[in-house]
Amino acid sequence: MTTNNSTTYIGKRMPYSVPVGYFDTLNAEIMQQLAQQVPVEKPNNRKRLWRIITATLSTAAVVTIAAVITHNYLTPTTTEKIANYDQQIDQAFNHLSQTDQDYLLSVYQDNLYVDDINEQL
Secondary structure, three states, X not given: OOOOOOHHHHOOOOOOOOOOOHHHHHHHHHHHHHHHOOOOOOOOXXXXXXXXXXXXXXHHHHHHHHHHHHHXXXXXXXXXXXXXXXXXXXXXXXXXXXXXHHHHHHHHOXXXXXXXXXXXX
């Protein structure tokens, strides 16, 4: 059985050629081109680190300030909470019947704990 391989017809000749003396001067030419190139500066890692740190701290400061401002202006103060709570209690108390109101007043009228809280307010 014979194999018809196309590489057998080419032979051992090289299809490409190199100019005479090319490799003799190649090293010198490459070194000359490297000497002419301006070295590229590496970025300073310390400056980059400081930029990242300052950006992170600035962002954290802005978020913290925004949270404090939002918390202070959007949450009701203690006196507003107490006033709102008192209004809710008065409203609930007014919805009770007269007998229930009288009973609650008689039970809690002499309560020392309730009197202490009212004195503190």
